[in-house]
Amino acid sequence: MAHPGFFQRQAHARRNTGLLVFLFLSAVILITLAVCLVGYLVTRSETSSLPFHHWLLSSHGLITAGVVVGLIGTGSLVRWADLADGGERVARMVGARLIDPDTRDPDERKLRNIVEEMAIASGVPVPQLYVMDQEAGINAFVAGYTPGEAVMVVTHGALAQLTRDELQGVVGHEFSHILNGDMRINVRLIALLAGILMIGQIGGFLVRASFHRGSRSNRDNRAQAGLGAVGLALLVIGYVGVFFGRLIQAAVSRQRELLADASSVQFTRNPEGIGGALFKIGLHGGYLESTRHASDMNHMCFGEATRMTFSALLASHPPIEERIQKIQPGLLARLRSRLRDTHPSAELSPSVTAQPQATRLGDIARQAYEPVRAASMSPIARAAPVPARSLSQQVGTVSQDSERYATCFLEQLPATFRPLLYTRAGAVQLCYALLLGHLPREEQKAQLALLPEHPVLGPQPELLAKLRPTLASLGEGVRFPALELAMPALRKLDPEERRTLIANVRRLAAADQKISLFELALTSFLARHLERQAGQAVPVRYRAYKPVLPAIRKLLSLMAKAGSRTQDEANTLYREAISGFMTWREEEAPGVEKVTMRQLQEALTALNRLSPLLKPAVIDACAHCVSHDGQVEPREYELMRLIADQLDCPMPPL
Numbered sequence: 058m059a060h061p062g063f064f065q066r067q068a069h070a071r072r073n074t075g076l077l078v079f080l081f082l083s084a085v086i087l088i089t090l091a092v093c094l095v096g097y098l099v100t101r102s103e104t105s106s107l108p109f110h111h112w113l114l115s116s117h118g119l120i121t122a123g124v125v126v127g128l129i130g131t132g133s134l135v136r137w138a139d140l141a142d143g144g145e146r147v148a149r150m151v152g153a154r155l156i157d158p159d160t161r162d163p164d165e166r167k168l169r170n171i172v173e174e175m176a177i178a179s180g181v182p183v184p185q186l187y188v189m190d191q192e193a194g195i196n197a198f199v200a201g202y203t204p205g206e207a208v209m210v211v212t213h214g215a216l217a218q219l220t221r222d223e224l225q226g227v228v229g230h231e232f233s234h235i236l237n238g239d240m241r242i243n244v245r246l247i248a249l250l251a252g253i254l255m256i257g258q259i260g261g262f263l264v265r266a267s268f269h270r271g272s273r274s275n276r277d278n279r280a281q282a283g284l285g286a287v288g289l290a291l292l293v294i295g296y297v298g299v300f301f302g303r304l305i306q307a308a309v310s311r312q313r314e315l316l317a318d319a320s321s322v323q324f325t326r327n328p329e330g331i332g333g334a335l336f337k338i339g340l341h342g343g344y345l346e347s348t349r350h351a352s353d354m355n356h357m358c359f360g361e362a363t364r365m366t367f368s369a370l371l372a373s374h375p376p377i378e379e380r381i382q383k384i385q386p387g388l389l390a391r392l393r394s395r396l397r398d399t400h401p402s403a404e405l406s407p408s409v410t411a412q413p414q415a416t417r418l419g420d421i422a423r424q425a426y427e428p429v430r431a432a433s434m435s436p437i438a439r440a441a442p443v444p445a446r447s448l449s450q451q452v453g454t455v456s457q458d459s460e461r462y463a464t465c466f467l468e469q470l471p472a473t474f475r476p477l478l479y480t481r482a483g484a485v486q487l488c489y490a491l492l493l494g495h496l497p498r499e500e501q502k503a504q505l506a507l508l509p510e511h512p513v514l515g516p517q518p519e520l521l522a523k524l525r526p527t528l529a530s531l532g533e534g535v536r537f538p539a540l541e542l543a544m545p546a547l548r549k550l551d552p553e554e555r556r557t558l559i560a561n562v563r564r565l566a567a568a569d570q571k572i573s574l575f576e577l578a579l580t581s582f583l584a585r586h587l588e589r590q591a592g593q594a595v596p597v598r599y600r601a602y603k604p605v606l607p608a609i610r611k612l613l614s615l616m617a618k619a620g621s622r623t624q625d626e627a628n629t630l631y632r633e634a635i636s637g638f639m640t641w642r643e644e645e646a647p648g649v650e651k652v653t654m655r656q657l658q659e660a661l662t663a664l665n666r667l668s669p670l671l672k673p674a675v676i677d678a679c680a681h682c683v684s685h686d687g688q689v690e691p692r693e694y695e696l697m698r699l700i701a702d703q704l705d706c707p708m709p710p711l
Contacts, residue, residue, distance in 0.1 A: 068669040080308060081253070088294060088297060092125045092291065092294055093121050093122055095290045095291070128252075129253065133253075144185070144208030145208055147210075150350055153189045154189075158546045167221055174460070174463045174467060175324065176232075177466060177467070177710065178456075178710070179236060179459070180459075180698070180701070181204045181205060181207070181541075183544055184201075184207040184208055184545075185545055187208060189211070193346075194346070195334065195337055195343045195359075195360065197230075198354060199234050200357065201235075202244065205707075207240060209228070219337065226322075226333070227321075227331065229320065230317045230359060232320070233321060237313070237316070237453075239313055246305070246356060250306075253301060260290070260292030306355055307371055311374065311375055322384060324455045328388060329392075335380055335381050335384075336377075343360035344361070355373045356373040361373065448677065448708070449680070449706075452701060463710070474527040478539065480546055483520055484547045486521050487524055488540075488561075488579070489562075491528065491536050491539075491540070494524075514557050550587070559584055563654075574619055575692060578698070578699040582702060585703055595665055597666060600667075600671070602674075606638060608660035609660075609675065611656055612675070612679065613648065614648035616634065617630040617634060620682040630685060631648040637674055638674070638678070661700065664704060679696075683696065
């Protein structure tokens, strides 16, 4: 049976959404009762008083409750719709600036290099990077609905104050949230908190309105006083909403932060990196001062983003000293000792103090992740034996081999090649070069002539000439990693340019009247990540295989043909792969004779709506088709990489 670690974590993250809704509804009920109590006290008279529970069922009580629930629901729905575009909208909400992929700032380049290494090692497209220029504190967060559409936001203080190892520890922590499915619930929580806080905001508005200088008549003064009293009561109730909001944040966030710390240690193999970053937060702070959304974002951030009372109860993160001690017992003492060697004792923060020895964070990591220790296989270097079932086990993991592969891959890239991928024109020409690089020069020119002229999207022979030598020298295995490096630049295209690029790529792929496996993979990959709905959440619709059997048949028919040399072998492979999804009688049905590009995309779209726990079997069935002979060739790996990407399952390099 396939190891379900990544998929179990995804399913657990989705179940946490149910817990979140339960806590939200509980808070709504309590806030509604509190507002109804205020309404009861305001409308009750000495001649027609009713007990509160009777008043609650009267027209006055039902109208009051309906209005409160409507306001809270409207506040949440409006913010929910506002955040439908995912991580980019969250980044803009806090005033973050998009880091240019071709940035010349040394700190920003350091961040980009670290993120690119981690992205290639984990098999996800390079996230969009943002910086909060006005924030001197040390903090960071990721946002988005799927691993392939994540954005990462860091503060200027994190870039300026952290060493490379410390920044790598922070990035590893945030990549854990990407791979564990935490981002989705984090964004949803922002929307739910907006509704809970709605009553307090209305109360504040009424209090301010009561002080508005209007008519001086006694009647108006009494009306203003009454308005102010109601507003003050709602403001107090609003603080009850704030309390429940912070309580919900703490309930869903604390344990995940410890697991993300564990992942960072696992990813980087350097506990002092993330430990040093946490230690500096303890000394200098990580509060977000320039945005009014700091409290809304608190549960998403690497460290506490806002000051609060009752921090032991309401904090979204465990205490800094506890997190450091759990990373490695004795680490806090070593960090304090190093600081004493270079800083006066007066600069040492009393908030970071030694604690009794805690459970090793590595134990939490082993319990939560059980990393796979499989043989290294670089798709650039060679094909090698890979057990079919190990492919789904590697989804969502970062191993020492994949880290080494990512580092070596980036070091192999010529100095003139990598910067081209950071520009819009260079990233577009890369897509064309990947399709045409194997053709003779004259045939390349003939196919490029099919593309319409455009300053960015049209053919640019001088850029293609710079890209071709590297693609040819590094071989087929360079194609997907290079495309992932180019994704931040491709995302800078406006919607119309994205549609034109996808149309151009499809035109080139179909120019020879046949579609290769890589052409299929490339066009599907670009459509998945550049179309309008790319950043939106994909809901679970299917909790059984039966509704998606037609999609499974198409996918496995294609994979069986890709992994075989003869039709008889393809038929045998198909029957073996489909056996886990059908009865023995249904297995006798032949596979789909021909699978078009559109059919494949429709099949993968349907399969992406499966419950996370049902996806490993699909990946393992595909892996059986391409690895039945004991090898996974680069073209077969690319197809597997495409399928995993389309199912929101990050697959690291083999």
